[in-house]
Amino acid sequence: MKVDRPIGKVLVGLGALLIVLSLVAIPFKGTDADKKESTASGGGATPSDKVMIKGFEYGPPNVAVKTGAKLTFLNQDSAEHTASDKMSDAFDTGTLQKGQSKTVTFDKPGTYAYICEFHVFMKGKVTVK
Amino acid sequence: MTSSDRLWVLGALTTLVVGAVHVQQFMGEVGDVPTIAQLFLLNGLGAGGIVIGLVLPRFRRIAALGGIGLSVGALVSLAIARYAEDGIFDYTEPDLRAPVVVAILSELASVALLSAYVASARRGAASSPSAAT
Numbered sequence: 001m002k003v004d005r006p007i008g009k010v011l012v013g014l015g016a017l018l019i020v021l022s023l024v025a026i027p028f029k030g031t032d033a034d035k036k037e038s039t040a041s042g043g044g045a046t047p048s049d050k051v052m053i054k055g056f057e058y059g060p061p062n063v064a065v066k067t068g069a070k071l072t073f074l075n076q077d078s079a080e081h082t083a084s085d086k087m088s089d090a091f092d093t094g095t096l097q098k099g100q101s102k103t104v105t106f107d108k109p110g111t112y113a114y115i116c117e118f119h120v121f122m123k124g125k126v127t128v129k
Numbered sequence: 130m131t132s133s134d135r136l137w138v139l140g141a142l143t144t145l146v147v148g149a150v151h152v153q154q155f156m157g158e159v160g161d162v163p164t165i166a167q168l169f170l171l172n173g174l175g176a177g178g179i180v181i182g183l184v185l186p187r188f189r190r191i192a193a194l195g196g197i198g199l200s201v202g203a204l205v206s207l208a209i210a211r212y213a214e215d216g217i218f219d220y221t222e223p224d225l226r227a228p229v230v231v232a233i234l235s236e237l238a239s240v241a242l243l244s245a246y247v248a249s250a251r252r253g254a255a256s257s258p259s260a261a262t
Contacts, residue, residue, distance in 0.1 A: 007138055008184040011138070011141050011142075011145075011180055011181075011183065011184050012180075012181050012184050014145050014180065015141075015145065015176075015177045015178070015179075015180030015181040015184075016177065016181065017177075018145060018148045018149060018152065018173055018174075018176060018177035018180070019173075019174055019177035019178065021152055021173070022148075022152050022155070022170055022173040022174045022177065023174075025152060025155055025156045025160075025170070026170065028156070028160075029155060029156065029160035029161065029166065055157075055158050055160070055161050056158060056159070056161055056162050057161060077158050078158065078226045078227070078228075079158060079222070079224065079226060080223050080224050095223075097224075118216070118221040118223055119162070119216075119219065119220055119221065120215075120219045121162065121163050121219050121220075
């Protein structure tokens, strides 16, 4: 392989850098497709009055609130998201842009599963006691 | 530097931008999105390989075709994510975020420059004395 022009050497260097960066990034990012589902369905519900939406995830994914309590969904991603209960239609935040939030009041006890309408692999759950 | 050389060099630079945006998104928000994250990573790896291929005269034309394919594939995927009801692999991109705009512009430029390079290389090959014999 002979690369004699300076621009060619620069491009080879940049191309190689892009490949190295891609490979180095792999261990730092979970490419586990089941991660979100397992965190949303497994384990106990975390008491909280806020659900942060960041990195295409709800945090905490499984939240517990008392009957009549308010729960705020805050989108910190640059992508648009929703938190929508499509099973029972109990709540829907509507589209949340970056930095936008929506507060929902839960008046009836029960377990409400919700998703992002734009990214249906994003799953969360609210347990109202 | 000939006009043909300028085309593949600029095509390589825009392909670098295409790959860099996808790697940046993989390292950021999109890194945890099932299937899409892996596709973004493959885009970055592919773009790096294509840029190196463009530098090597022996592989330049095939690398240019690969670069066109990479950018067209990314543009088509984005169009599906933006306009199809279920998106692509359950992933939708309803808003034009800054990285999305950069990706679209660099992909369009990459397709235009590398297509022009392939056309120019083909014309050059057709008009060369060896092609006439």
